[in-house]
Amino acid sequence: MKPKPPMFVRGVNSLISVFAGIAAVALLVMLFLTVTNIGLRLFGDPYAGTFELVSFLSVIVVGMSLALAQRYKTHVAIDIVVTRWSTRAQLWVGAVITLFAAVIFFLLGQELVSYALNLRDKGSVSDSLRWPYWPLAITLAIGIFGLVLALISDLVQIFRNLRSSEPQSIW
Numbered sequence: 001m002k003p004k005p006p007m008f009v010r011g012v013n014s015l016i017s018v019f020a021g022i023a024a025v026a027l028l029v030m031l032f033l034t035v036t037n038i039g040l041r042l043f044g045d046p047y048a049g050t051f052e053l054v055s056f057l058s059v060i061v062v063g064m065s066l067a068l069a070q071r072y073k074t075h076v077a078i079d080i081v082v083t084r085w086s087t088r089a090q091l092w093v094g095a096v097i098t099l100f101a102a103v104i105f106f107l108l109g110q111e112l113v114s115y116a117l118n119l120r121d122k123g124s125v126s127d128s129l130r131w132p133y134w135p136l137a138i139t140l141a142i143g144i145f146g147l148v149l150a151l152i153s154d155l156v157q158i159f160r161n162l163r164s165s166e167p168q169s170i171w
Contacts (some may be wrong), residue, residue: 006160012153016067019146023064030057049129056126059136063143070150087167094170095158102151105144112141 005013037050069075082090116137124133154170161167 006156009153009156012067012149013071015146016071016150019064019143020068023061023068026057026060026064030054030061033057052126052129052131056131056136060139063140064146066143067146067150070147070154087169088162090169091158091162091167095155095162098151098154098158102148102155105151106148109141109144109148112137112144116141 004010033047033050033053037046040046082093085093116134119137120132120134125131126133157170161170
């Protein structure tokens with residue numbers, strides 16, 4: 001029987017599910033807008049802001065999907081050398097890489113927040129709809145912070161496995 005994950009990991013998994021739901025809704029809205037706009041082209045005048053709306057929604061889809069991709073380990077990993085090592089060595093290498101990634105993405109999220117505030121202060125808006133850009137940068141930063149939480153959750157599981165008498169890889 002598999003042990004129950006720590007409360008922090010369960011909480012992060014719940015947050016990841018919420019983010020995935022937001023990404024799914026945004027993707028469905030993108031689909032609806034695109035199909036509707038194609039239909040409007042056939043029967044008359046298409047909606048002028050569709051391209052911008054779909055672009056905005058794609059930022060939401062990508063940002064909110066990052067943590068889910070980490071949870072299911074769908075990011076690219078090159079492990080041709082590491083797979084030949086012991087499970088403990090693999091976990092230690094994974095811990096170092098995961099910690100490094102968490103720090104890098106945390107710094108990226110901070111810079112995105114700074115960038116969003118700069119966009120807000122300058123009043124940057126889209127061309128046709130005149131919608132502000134800063135909420136998109138904040139949304140992307142939130143998605144990246146969700147990825148950081150997923151990476152920290154992985155670290156918790158890695159160290160939990162390292163303490164075990166029979167460690168198992170989390171990949």
